Amino acid sequence: MEKTGIAVWEAVEIPQKRCALWRFPLRSIWVERIQAEWHVLSLPAARREADASYRIVARAQKPPSSEWRHYLHRDGGTMQASPVLPDRPVVMRPDRALTLLPGQSTIFFLEIPVWFRLSTSGYRPAQIFEEPLTVLTRTWFGDPVNGELCWGLATRLHHSVDSVDPTADHAVCPLMIENDSETDLEFQKVCLHVENLSMFRGKRLLWTNSLHAVFRGPDQVTQMEIVHTPPGFEEGLVSVSSARLPATGWNIRRTFGMLKYFTDF
């Protein structure tokens, strides 16, 4: 049975000596189960796929490769492929630098690439492996002494959820920003601590928790609040993965990049 779209994230049963194949726009994941062994292969897509898909294929079709990874787990029952958020903060560089004027507020819908996590849901559930579905660049947020290593991503700022293309390898993060200061808020880049966010699956899109930020000026410490309930932009959201780290607020001064820290030399 073939599944497409975000239905690929539903629990699946892999028959013995058969292969499961997930195809995402930029990556394919092959999984084979032989008794207590799980064999997993992750390959970059030969050409960009239009949509994600899942199906069971014959073992003869599995690609020969030295990259197959082998895991042993005796209690494996149903297998669960889950979308999870990246393991580090993501610095998002919008396609255009926006300035939020004093007293204004807005909402953006940011697309965050998800990782593929394979786990078993038997007597003792276990995580088998994780793999990014999109190649992200490495970037540094902050000064060279006190910053943090992040994933970098150029992204589009969506003002409406309708303009977001539904894909199985991206989650949508609603970000509400209020500029409660007397100064302009230059929205050049934003650092999202995605390891604090949970994920939800709807009928059309994957979602993360909503974020709510109130900017009170560059000298004021303001927290980025995480809304712990599922975002209300789609009905019937189901939790698919919890946050990697307990959700806490973080300092907005280190969230927005308003200064260019480095010159070209």
Place this chain on the structure above:
Amino acid sequence: MFIQQITNWFQTLSPDVLTRGLRVAVTIVMGLVLVRLLAVVSQRYVMKKSTLQRQMIVRKIISYTGFSLVLMAVLGELGVKLTALLGAAGIVGIAVGFASQTSVSNIISGLFLISEKPFAIGDVIRIGSTTGIIQSIDLLSIKIRTFDNLFVRIPNEKILTSEVTNITRFPIRRMDIVFQVDYGQDLSRVHRILAEIAGANPWSLDEPQPTIMLNEFKESGIEVMLGLWFAKSDFAALKNSIMQEISGRFGAEGIRFGHPLRSVQVSNNGEPARSTHSLRGAHSPRKRAVSAPTA
């Protein structure tokens, strides 16, 4: 036979000596166990969140103090008068101090190093021609393990008077790749290709942005510097990948690296040169004019 001899020897001892011997043995065993226990408890529970360096210092303070106390207890048990011993130790200490000025200098330097904290255990440092990972920082010396797995002991006094580079102090670093491209290359194309290579490399950070500098007109070509920022743990991965990528891409794009180039002009008896030969290679002779002998 041997056991019998030992048994007989014990039987010759008076009960007082036997009791005292037993008490000394118990003091040593219990003392050493207690000192060890204190050191482990302090390290695992009290100093759990401290740095490795602090843990090591505290462990050594506990150990040295504990062993000294055990020694004094044992000597007291054996009837040695500690006041006289300490008085003698003072005199001996002065004599030893004069004789071991270097060691004292190392100890004082060690105290300065511990308070200044220019590096910590696990840091990669370079002192002179030695580069390695710090294994321990002691009162007399630091011990480092080099990347070819050599154990090097460096006296603290030398460290205090030398230039020390802590390579892993900061979380990110810049790697500068310097090379020359041949004269006649399209430099804007070289710049663009280097920017593409840096952008595509998975280990290079895109912020801070890579630096591309056309440094200097050199004898054999134009010197170019590509500076890439990276997380300190990715040094080897970046170095290997970027060298391969630059070499491969330049080869594919037909961009030539600068090599030592010499022109040899042959002139006939002061007349203008009629032929020119270019010699490439590291051992090319310097440019010179060769006058052919007249017939």
